[in-house]
Amino acid sequence: MNRIYKMAKAFKYSSRCSRNLSNAAADCTIFSLSSGFGKCGVSVIRVSGPQTRNALQTLVGNRHELKARYAYLRSIYHPETKEIIDKGLVLWFPAPASFTGEDSCEFQVHGSLAVIAALLDALGKVPGLRPATAGEFTKRAFYGGKIDLTEVEGLADLIHAETEAQRKQAMLQSTGALSRVYDNWRKRLISCAAHLEAYIDFAEEENIEDDVVLQLTKELHLIITEIRDHLNDQRQGEMLRNGVRTAIVGAPNVDTAGLHKHTKDMVELEGISRAKECLQNADLILLLTDAQELLRNITTNKQSAQNYQTDYLKQLDLDANKLIGKRIQLIANKIDLLSTTDLQKLAQIDSVLKITCKQPPTDIVQPFLRHFEKLLYELCGEPTAEHPRITHARYRQQLERCNEHLHIFLHEYAPDIFPDTAISAQKLRNALKCIERITGHVSTDDILDVVFKDFCIGK
The missing domain is CATH 3.30.1360.120 (Probable tRNA modification gtpase trme; domain 1)
Structure with missing residues (x-):
């Protein structure tokens, strides 16, 4: 009876996920x-x-x-x-x-x-x-039922891919790399939900295994860990898909509005405010500085390039918390004005990129571009079938909510709290729905409108 009930429960969850055209x-x-x-x-x-x-x-x-x-x-x-x-x-x-x-x-x-x-x-x-x-x-x-929503969005990304890395990531997703990961969690959560409901309904009437709850909680802890590891990807997949948001900041006239505090002009203050907002929302910050000023601070004040960079950003009244974890690259400009001795000094600083905007020679531009390419590669990573990455913000949101529901369930279901088991079980069902919203196994009309709006007519 217990086995039949579990199978029926699993079928009940699966049947909710059928998708049919009108x-x-x-x-x-x-x-x-x-x-x-x-x-x-x-x-x-x-x-x-x-x-x-x-x-x-x-x-x-x-x-x-x-x-x-x-x-x-x-x-x-x-x-x-x-x-x-x-x-x-x-x-x-x-x-x-x-x-x-x-x-x-x-x-x-x-x-x-x-x-x-x-x-x-x-x-x-x-x-x-x-x-x-x-x-x-x-x-x-x-x-x-030929493809799920992650594969649909992978196909859309493949249509719009502009780079080889974007093509590779989109191809992996469109052929089910992410789908297999999420479907694995979905099936395991369905199994956990079926076991729990069987325990709720028949624990006193049937010979339910004594360790069913213990095994269930072990499985949920494992799923939480796997989802947490999946979320801990530094947004590589999203950056590769959408592009790396980059801010070039520094003194006046380097790109964004000059970041300085010595002005009362309302227009300039608004520009500085927007530049700071751009910097705080960026994935990559290129801090452009005068090569002579950088060497003067390093030589005279005995600063390292890292200390110079940190002090420079502190002087801009930026929210330090919003810069935590961001990739910041220090770039020394106007190296054409440096003497041979100063160029040798600058060459000894590995963490600084060197550039000149005045008729830059090939031996300056090519190393700069190679290093910049390496920097972007480190930020975006390499797409692989073994470790597919999150490519859409909505995936991340639903996975975070899934883990929240699972944490609440495990907390409320602690033996010393004696919860209402049926109410706690709803948290488990909510966690399952979060995964199903990603793959499209539950009602997703609002999501579908967004997903399909950029598709071609013949696709």
């Missing part, structure tokens, strides 16, 4: 250009929905049966004029083995604007077909 949406077959707009060698038009097979037969005929996932060279006809639109490849993907999980097909035709327009017009004449909205193919894949 009946109206499911009855529609959608089509769209899936490749890029503009003239090109080949364009791909995608179709998905219950009328896909009918659309195929209408445009290419039904004289030959099309095997699934085979490419066929066929003449494509307009259903009204019966004229040939183009000769191209057609592929048939019957449900559920397709991207969306529905019957789907692709037309790969020549990429002229006229061919694309004619083919889209032809599909629009097939009963039951309509143009797809932005992101609708991916949304159907999500609702069909």
Whole structure:
């Protein structure tokens, strides 16, 4: 009885997570250009929905049966004029083995604007077909259970990736690297919740194991530790995805407003205030200083470069707490004005980057850029399948809330407190919902609107 009850509980939690399109949406077959707009060698038009097979037969005929996932060279006809639109490849993907999980097909035709327009017009004449909205193919894949929300967002990031590192991270996420981590926690929390509710309902009636609560709390402590380690990533994934927020600060005219205190001008004070806000919100602070001033302080006042940097920031009336953990790089500018002796002194300071903005020679610029590249690499890290990183702020928020609920549960469930077990169990269910909000296994309409707003029409 106990085993059956646990299985029933687990099924109850899993069944809540099913995702289905509305009946109206499911009855529609959608089509769209899936490749890029503009003239090109080949364009791909995608179709998905219950009328896909009918659309195929209408445009290419039904004289030959099309095997699934085979490419066929066929003449494509307009259903009204019966004229040939183009000769191209057609592929048939019957449900559920397709991207969306529905019957789907692709037309790969020549990429002229006229061919694309004619083919889209032809599909629009097939009963039951309509143009797809932005992101609708991916949304159907999500609702069909083919991908979860982290994979959806990974796919969106892949579309918008601009660097090789961003592409690699997005590819890992779109193929389930993060999904596997979160789904593992989700399944374990479902198991814990099922065991707890079985204990609540049947502890006095059935032969429930005496150590069920002890084992449950051990598992929850382990999950908390794993989530905490996952959160302790220095925001590397988010910085790689969104870019490293960088502030160049220093004396007047280095980039942001000059950070100094000797002014009563209201406009300049506002500029200084904004520069400080920019600095406190930055991931990377580039502290640009005059090379001669830096050497004078190090030589005359016997300061180290680190002490000079610390004192400089203290003089700016900044909130020191907001600078804790930030990466700060000291840069010595105007080295073209230094003597040979001073250049040698500056070269002995490893923690300082050297630059000149006056016709900088290659032997100055290239080392600077290499060091700066290394600095960004250290901040963003290297994406790996073994240790996928948090890429969205909402993941971090939900994981932090999950751990909060688990901590509250474990505190209230301490043996010396004698809590209301049923009320404490709600904390465990709340923790589970936090994970499910990340992956989209619970109602996420508000999140979906944000996720899909930047998708392309044909994706």
